[in-house]
Amino acid sequence: MTSDDIARTAVAETTSGKVPGTSKPIFPRLCLIGLGLIASSVAWAAKRDGLVDEIVGTARSPETMARAVELGFVDRAVADPAEAVAGADLVMLCTPLSTFAELAERIAPNLKPGAVLTDAGSVKHTVIKDVGPFVPDGVHFVPGHPIAGTEHSGPDSGFADLFKGRWCILTPPEGTSAEAVDRLSEFWTSMGAMIEVMDAEHHDKVLAITSHLPHLIAYTIVGTAVDLEESTKEAVIKFSASGFRDFTRIAASDPTMWRDIFLSNREATLEMCQRFSEDLTALQRAIRWGEADKLHELFTRTRAIRRGIIDANQA
Numbered sequence: 001m002t003s004d005d006i007a008r009t010a011v012a013e014t015t016s017g018k019v020p021g022t023s024k025p026i027f028p029r030l031c032l033i034g035l036g037l038i039a040s041s042v043a044w045a046a047k048r049d050g051l052v053d054e055i056v057g058t059a060r061s062p063e064t065m066a067r068a069v070e071l072g073f074v075d076r077a078v079a080d081p082a083e084a085v086a087g088a089d090l091v092m093l094c095t096p097l098s099t100f101a102e103l104a105e106r107i108a109p110n111l112k113p114g115a116v117l118t119d120a121g122s123v124k125h126t127v128i129k130d131v132g133p134f135v136p137d138g139v140h141f142v143p144g145h146p147i148a149g150t151e152h153s154g155p156d157s158g159f160a161d162l163f164k165g166r167w168c169i170l171t172p173p174e175g176t177s178a179e180a181v182d183r184l185s186e187f188w189t190s191m192g193a194m195i196e197v198m199d200a201e202h203h204d205k206v207l208a209i210t211s212h213l214p215h216l217i218a219y220t221i222v223g224t225a226v227d228l229e230e231s232t233k234e235a236v237i238k239f240s241a242s243g244f245r246d247f248t249r250i251a252a253s254d255p256t257m258w259r260d261i262f263l264s265n266r267e268a269t270l271e272m273c274q275r276f277s278e279d280l281t282a283l284q285r286a287i288r289w290g291e292a293d294k295l296h297e298l299f300t301r302t303r304a305i306r307r308g309i310i311d312a313n314q315a
Contacts, residue, residue: 025050025051025052025053026051026052026090026183026186026187026190027051027052027089027090027116027183027187028052028053028054028089029052029053029054029055029056029087029088029089029090030042030043030046030051030052030054030055030056030088030089030090030091030092031055031056031057031058031084031085031088031090031091031092032055032056032057032058032074032092032094033058033059033081033084033085033091033092033093033094033095033103033107034058034059034093034094034095035057035058035059035064035065035067035068035074035077035094035155036094036153036154036155036157036158036254037149037150037152037153037154037157037158037162038094038120038146038148038149038158038162039057039092039094039120039158040068040071040073040155040156040157040158041148041158041159041160041162041163042092042094042120042158042163042191043055043057043068043073043074043158044073044158044159044160045160045161045162045163045191045192046187046191047073047160048160049190049191051187051190051191052090054075054076055073055074055075056074056075056076056077056078056084056085056088057069057073057074057076057077057078057084058077058078058079058080058081058084059077060095062079064154064155065077065079067154067155067156068155071155071156073155073158081103081106081107082106082107082109082110083110084107085107085110085111085112085115086110086112087112088111088112088115089112089114089115089116090115090116090118090184090187091107091111091115091116091117091118092118092119092120093117093118093119093120093121093127093131094119094120096256096257096259096260097121097122097123097126097127097130097257097260097261097264098260098263098264100119100121100126100127100130100131101130101131101134104130104131104133104134104135105134108134108135108136109136111135111136111139112139113136113138113139114138114139114140115139115140116139116140116141116142116180116183116184117131117135117139117140117141117142118141118142118143118144118184119131119143119144119145120144120145120146121143121145122145122207122211122212122257122261122265123204123207123260123261123264123265124143124145124169124171124200124203124204125200125201125204125265126264126265127143127171127200128143128171128173128200131143132173140176140177140180141172141173141176142170142172142176142180142181142184143170143171143172143173143200144168144169144170144171144184144188145168145169145170145171145203145207146162146163146166146167146168146188146193147166147167147168147169147211148162148163148166148168148193149162149253150162151249151250151252151253153253153254153257160191161192163188163191163192163193164191164192164193165192165193165194165313166192166193166194167193167194167195167196168188168193168194168195168196169195169196169197169198169203170184170185170195170196170197170198171197171198171199171200171203172197173200181197185197204265204268205268205271207265207268208265208268208269208271208272209272212261212262212265212268212269212272213269213272213273213276214250215250215251215253215258215261216262216269216273217247217276218247218248218250218251219250219251219258221244221247221251222247222248222251223251225237225244283295283298286298
């Protein structure tokens with residue numbers, strides 16, 4: 001069964017068991033700008049749980065918009081983002097980070113007073129810098145980052161349970177309406193996510209080590225394998241154990257998105273790269289000189305981290 005089959009089934013089951021008029025949507029009209037994995041998953045979950053009345057989608061590609069309508073996770077698609085956001089109660093930017101400034105400037109005049117403007121970007125100080133100056137008075141800007149995803153992209157990749165048991169971090173700028181933050185928090189928790197509110201700079205430093213550096217390492221390791229002589233490369237692919245296989249999954253993530261993430265969060269990522277490089281040098285030295293006790297101590301400490309992740313239900 002494909003992801004869209006699963007999502008369709010979930011929507012049908014929930015809707016069929018719903019008594020008309022017993023629930024009120026959190027945001028009557030949702031506008032999704034960008035219709036890939038995150039947007040389609042938000043749409044499927046919002047439809048399943050009755051969180052919205054209408055979903056309007058827009059994307060750069062006419063084929064993507066047509067597919068979103070065909071799959072049924074948007075009610076209608078509009079080519080012009082400025083037209084798409086008109087009358088929307090919640091607008092979510094789900095495109096690569098490099099597009100945010102231009103999109104914010106285009107949609108700003110048509111944003112509805114009282115609407116909430118959010119996003120799903122992975123680097124929050126950049127979002128605030130690029131989008132914040134264009135947000136009109138009366139529109140509530142609440143940047144967000146759902147910590148969920150797969151290596152797949154595009155409108156066919158989404159599914160309603162993507163955010164279940166996962167964190168969504170909100171980084172509202174100082175002075176943001178608490179009511180707007182609470183309303184957006186309710187939207188995410190209704191889709192199964194857990195909410196954490198934090199400062200944008202702190203978010204970017206945390207994500208640099210938990211997400212950005214691991215992706216950079218994965219891209220590097222898989223790139224190293226690609227550069228091996230042909231016979232060795234074939235053996236690497238044939239005998240891939242779970243470690244290398246997991247790296248290839250991470251390295252298959254959307255290249256445009258990750259290009260933008262690394263360039264947007266360069267300072268924090270470079271800091272973590274430097275720390276990693278220093279630790280790797282120490283590990284190399286321990287291996288070279290046969291320092292068994294040092295290796296055992298390191299592996300014991302890192303094993304405890306894995307146990308903590310399992311205990312936190314994030315495995």
